[in-house]
Amino acid sequence: MIAKWKSLSQMKRDVIFGCVTVLLISLISFSATDSVTEFLCRTVIYMLFASAVNIILGFGGLRPLGQGTYFGFAAYAYLYMVVRMKMPLGAALPLSLVCVLVLAAVMGVLCLRSNDDLAFAFMNMGLNTLLWTMVQKLQIVGSDTGITGAVRLPFALSTKANFYLCFAVCTVCIILIYFFFKSPFATVLKGSRENIERLTFLGINTRNVRLVAYMVSALFCGIAGLCYSMRNMGAFPTMISTNASLDALIMCLIGGMYSFFGPILGAAIVTVINVQLPIYTQYYQAFEGVIIVLCVLFLQGGLLTDKATKELNESKKNLKRKGEVV
Numbered sequence: 001m002i003a004k005w006k007s008l009s010q011m012k013r014d015v016i017f018g019c020v021t022v023l024l025i026s027l028i029s030f031s032a033t034d035s036v037t038e039f040l041c042r043t044v045i046y047m048l049f050a051s052a053v054n055i056i057l058g059f060g061g062l063r064p065l066g067q068g069t070y071f072g073f074a075a076y077a078y079l080y081m082v083v084r085m086k087m088p089l090g091a092a093l094p095l096s097l098v099c100v101l102v103l104a105a106v107m108g109v110l111c112l113r114s115n116d117d118l119a120f121a122f123m124n125m126g127l128n129t130l131l132w133t134m135v136q137k138l139q140i141v142g143s144d145t146g147i148t149g150a151v152r153l154p155f156a157l158s159t160k161a162n163f164y165l166c167f168a169v170c171t172v173c174i175i176l177i178y179f180f181f182k183s184p185f186a187t188v189l190k191g192s193r194e195n196i197e198r199l200t201f202l203g204i205n206t207r208n209v210r211l212v213a214y215m216v217s218a219l220f221c222g223i224a225g226l227c228y229s230m231r232n233m234g235a236f237p238t239m240i241s242t243n244a245s246l247d248a249l250i251m252c253l254i255g256g257m258y259s260f261f262g263p264i265l266g267a268a269i270v271t272v273i274n275v276q277l278p279i280y281t282q283y284y285q286a287f288e289g290v291i292i293v294l295c296v297l298f299l300q301g302g303l304l305t306d307k308a309t310k311e312l313n314e315s316k317k318n319l320k321r322k323g324e325v326v
């Protein structure tokens with residue numbers, strides 16, 4: 001059985017893993033109570049959020065310390081348009097994503113000016129902190145209490161119906177990210193992660209490549225934020241804080257940033273720790289800390305690693321054993 005599984009191509013493995021995950025969540029949701037349904041809804045939204053962050057982290061090799069900006073900004077834009085401006089839901093949804101793309105373009109240009117990983121990370125985090133502080137202080141967006149309102153779509157007003165809407169949206173978006181992951185553009189993006197100097201020598205504008213990837217990541221983060229605002233029927237400062245960005249990074253780290261399904265697994269683990277463990281112990285965050293330390297010490301690639309990464313790591317180890325410089 002194990003030999004047959006190993007003989008399958010990476011795409012077939014991904015399809016099987018994806019179908020099993022969707023089927024498992026669907027089966028659980030059929031007989032779930034409202035509280036369990038809310039938990040499942042949060043889990044699938046964070047699966048999308050972590051997958052979106054991994055476009056920059058795992059594919060691009062950058063350290064996005066502020067992608068929570070778009071997760072929260074989309075929610076705030078949507079709530080502000082619907083609650084304060086009395087805009088129809090159908091118009092507010094696409095306009096919110098347009099606002100996210102415009103913000104991502106501006107912030108992306110600023111963060112990628114030097115095309116340096118460290119500068120990108122701290123510039124991204126600095127802008128995220130700036131927006132988070134503004135959201136907490138400005139009365140026009142509800143200050144530290146946020147904005148609340150009836151923002152669920154007419155056909156998804158109940159907890160169960162809203163879950164199936166979010167589940168469907170997140171599933172479609174994750175599939176789109178998978179196709180992006182397999183695209184030639186993603187290959188170039190991975191090349192910028194491995195050897196940006198070589199790509200520059202070949203005449204590829206790596207800054208533009210990273211900017212496009214940054215905007216794609218922001219778009220899917222924004223979609224996750226919209227789903228989360230519908231789940232909570234509100235937008236709150238915690239959604240745009242640096243803690244939201246850090247949670248997504250932890251999900252990718254634990255699950256495996258070099259595997260497509262790594263962030264999905266990491267999102268499930270982190271959500272269980274943050275939501276279910278507090279019921280049994282007040283030291284639930286210690287479990288997350290222990291897992292992070294163990295991953296850093298023994299599983300730098302996370303719990304999941306794709307076939308190509310495994311083969312690359314094996315070839316590097318073989319070269320080192322032969323005494324060659326990698």
